[in-house]
Amino acid sequence: MFRRFILVLVLVSLVPCIPAVAGPPGASGRFDINNIDCDNIDQLDPRFQRIARRKCDEGKPNYVISNQGNVDSQMTPPDVYAGKDKKSLEKLVLEAWRGKYPKDEILGLRFHMKDWKRDANYKANSTSIYKTDTSVLAVSVIVKDSPELATIFLAYINKDNLDGSINAGVATKTSEYVVKQMLVRNWSP
Numbered sequence: 055m056f057r058r059f060i061l062v063l064v065l066v067s068l069v070p071c072i073p074a075v076a077g078p079p080g081a082s083g084r085f086d087i088n089n090i091d092c093d094n095i096d097q098l099d100p101r102f103q104r105i106a107r108r109k110c111d112e113g114k115p116n117y118v119i120s121n122q123g124n125v126d127s128q129m130t131p132p133d134v135y136a137g138k139d140k141k142s143l144e145k146l147v148l149e150a151w152r153g154k155y156p157k158d159e160i161l162g163l164r165f166h167m168k169d170w171k172r173d174a175n176y177k178a179n180s181t182s183i184y185k186t187d188t189s190v191l192a193v194s195v196i197v198k199d200s201p202e203l204a205t206i207f208l209a210y211i212n213k214d215n216l217d218g219s220i221n222a223g224v225a226t227k228t229s230e231y232v233v234k235q236m237l238v239r240n241w242s243p
Contacts, residue, residue: 119205120232128236131194131206135165143220147193147209150222155197161204161241164194170213187215195224198238206234 085102092110095103121128137143144163151160170189177186191211198204208231210223 117207117227117229117231117233119235121234125203125235126237126240128206128234129240130196130236130242131164131166133164133166134168135191136168140165143191143193143211146220147195147211147222147224150224151195151209154224155227159198161196161198161238162243163209164196165191166194167192172215174215185216189213189215196236196241199235200238202238204236204238204241206236207231208233 085099087105087109090098090106090109092106095106095110098106143165147163148160151158170191172187172189174187175185176183178184190213193209193211195207195209196204197207208226210226211220212223213220
């Protein structure tokens with residue numbers, strides 16, 4: 055009996071592995087988590103549907119619309135920043151946003167903060183005391199969602215005052231940020 059069990063184990067181990075097919079019956083290839091058609095998950099092998107749904111949900115927006123139901127009263131945010139660097143900052147945010155969300159139709163930007171908000175501190179860890187000196191400027195990015203609606207997202211321009219570096223923080227669309235919507239007809243460039 056024991057010899058028969060060993061023989062079965064040896065034979066099973068010699069059988070080549072059958073690749074997991076991701077597509078509909080008749081499709082060839084292995085399951086590729088990075089190449090999923092999120093509109094046709096039901097056609098996947100049932101073994102992969104749960105992980106495919108989870109992967110498709112990763113890129114979906116996770117923000118809260120604060121003015122739902124009052125969209126028609128939302129006007130274009132004010133544009134109050136008047137710094138000499140406004141044009142270069144606008145270019146920085148637009149490039150970063152288009153790099154992260156290439157399918158978005160951007161109606162425009164609004165610099166709704168009058169000045170940079172600066173935060174300079176000394177911080178300590180277990181081995182040293184160090185200085186931080188940063189500034190942030192929030193910007194509204196107005197993105198057209200449909201012919202009637204646009205969403206007002208935030209983007210942040212971050213400046214390190216110690217080394218002079220500036221970057222745009224645009225990962226706000228798929229995070230838990232509060233946004234507003236407006237009617238496209240209320241947009242004023």
